[in-house]
Amino acid sequence: MTGPDARWTLAVDHGTTTTVGAWADVDPRDGWVRVGPVGIDGSPTMPSAVLSRPDGAVLAGRPALEAGALDPAAALLRTRPHLAASTGGPPELLTQYPRPTTAVDVATALVAKVVRSEAARRGTLPSAVVLLHPASWSTAACEALRAAGAAALSAIPYTSPDQLQLLDSPRAAAHRLGGQGRLLVVDIGGAATELAVVDRGSDHTGSIAAARTVNVGGEVLDDALAQLVLDRAPQPFSARVRFGGDLEAYRAWFRLRTGVREGKETLAASGSVAIALPALPPDSPVPGVVQLTHADLGAMLAPGLEEIAQGIGAVVDTLTGPRPAMLVRGGLAEMPRVREWIAERTGFGLAHGGDPGAVSAFGPASGAAAWAAERLGLGRH
Numbered sequence: 006m007t008g009p010d011a012r013w014t015l016a017v018d019h020g021t022t023t024t025v026g027a028w029a030d031v032d033p034r035d036g037w038v039r040v041g042p043v044g045i046d047g048s049p050t051m052p053s054a055v056l057s058r059p060d061g062a063v064l065a066g067r068p069a070l071e072a073g074a075l076d077p078a079a080a081l082l083r084t085r086p087h088l089a090a091s092t093g094g095p096p097e098l099l100t101q102y103p104r105p106t107t108a109v110d111v112a113t114a115l116v117a118k119v120v121r122s123e124a125a126r127r128g129t130l131p132s133a134v135v136l137l138h139p140a141s142w143s144t145a146a147c148e149a150l151r152a153a154g155a156a157a158l159s160a161i162p163y164t165s166p167d168q169l170q171l172l173d174s175p176r177a178a179a180h181r182l183g184g185q186g187r188l189l190v191v192d193i194g195g196a197a198t199e200l201a202v203v204d205r206g207s208d209h210t211g212s213i214a215a216a217r218t219v220n221v222g223g224e225v226l227d228d229a230l231a232q233l234v235l236d237r238a239p240q241p242f243s244a245r246v247r248f249g250g251d252l253e254a255y256r257a258w259f260r261l262r263t264g265v266r267e268g269k270e271t272l273a274a275s276g277s278v279a280i281a282l283p284a285l286p287p288d289s290p291v292p293g294v295v296q297l298t299h300a301d302l303g304a305m306l307a308p309g310l311e312e313i314a315q316g317i318g319a320v321v322d323t324l325t326g327p328r329p330a331m332l333v334r335g336g337l338a339e340m341p342r343v344r345e346w347i348a349e350r351t352g353f354g355l356a357h358g359g360d361p362g363a364v365s366a367f368g369p370a371s372g373a374a375a376w377a378a379e380r381l382g383l384g385r386h
């Protein structure tokens with residue numbers, strides 16, 4: 006029996022749409038490493054939104070998204086693609102107002118919020134923090150992420166940059182799943198779909214045998230569905246939202262797009278959804294509604310899924326040896342029948358079987374936190 010150990014590790018998966026954290030510690034009852042999601046503002050996931058308010062406050066996550074509905078310059082969404090595009094020069098400036106803010110600053114605020122949330126709950130600081138990134142990221146992109154992690158830790162007393170590690174998310178996902186041999190990880194996220202073949206080694210680390218990015222992701226789907234809603238909305242409303250350029254038009258667009266993002270889950274599960282159109286006086290004095298159906302979603306998703314299937318073929322064609330098992334994860338993979346369709350179309354079996362944790366939003370973060378705990382020698386082996 007191993008005694009209780011105050012040490013714990015934390016992993017942060019800062020995604021384009023959603024940022025999640027997972028911890029690993031040792032169960033005092035049996036000495037095994039266990040993992041769990043970090044709760045932030047009462048939820049296990051946090052929108053990747055940051056708002057720098059004119060009064061000096063920096064809001065991260067849900068409060069930023071809520072405040073962003075009112076202020077066009079406010080919520081900085083989709084900062085992760087800017088990190089991904091880093092070339093090693095100074096970090097990209099995303100906004101000047103109310104103060105200069107870079108892609109690295111936005112990632113810093115989100116990583117710091119995850120670390121603080123779990124540290125506050127436990128009253129202790131993590132022994133290691135792991136940041137996840139796609140396998141396809143360049144060294145410069147990884148260094149931009151590392152800079153964000155280092156800045157986040159420097160704001161917290163008694164932590165140091167050597168506690169910071171980077172790990173690619175397919176290896177982290179494979180670690181969470183366990184098992185041996187080759188695993189094809191398909192991650193259909195907010196920005197893009199990342200494909201990677203992991204060679205799961207016996208040393209618990211593994212290596213990447215091949216990686217590829219396909220331009221299919223949730224944010225583009227949301228944009229397209231929101232445009233479809235505008236196409237079907239009364240003409241004065243659409244014209245004002247598209248070309249008005251005023252604050253109320255911006256707010257209406259923000260609410261519409263948020264409604265589409267949230268409504269997408271209902272649409273996928275139940276076959277149709279009513280998207281509310283806010284009133285936009287004087288030309289649109291009363292609220293309206295537009296219906297989206299399963300056929301609309303299917304028409305947009307089908308070419309994307311076909312592209313993913315072709316990408317899978319291309320990435321696996323570069324390899325020799327037995328066909329890998331496949332793990333399909335990411336927000337869009339939560340839609341009914343998406344995993345099954347990809348499995349059927351490509352002929353690869355789904356590897357996660359009866360393990361919902363391996364495909365959940367925290368799968369890679371949990372794997373990375375456990376990986377770091379094992380490297381520190383926490384728990385039984």
Ligand SMILES: Nc1ncnc2c1ncn2[C@@H]1O[C@H](COP(=O)(O)OP(=O)(O)OP(=O)(O)O)[C@@H](O)[C@H]1O
Pocket residue numbers: 019020021022023024085193194195196197222223224227266267269270273334335336337339340
């Ligand atoms: N149950 C669900 N049904 C349908 N769509 C969902 C569901 N859950 C999440 N999504 C959608 O998945 C997308 C986000 O996926 P995910 O959280 O994997 O992306 P991310 O990790 O933030 O992005 P990336 O990894 O590309 O940087 C969003 O468009 C979200 O609306």
Ligand SMILES: [Mg+2]
Pocket residue numbers: 018020021192194195335
């Ligand atoms: Mg992701």
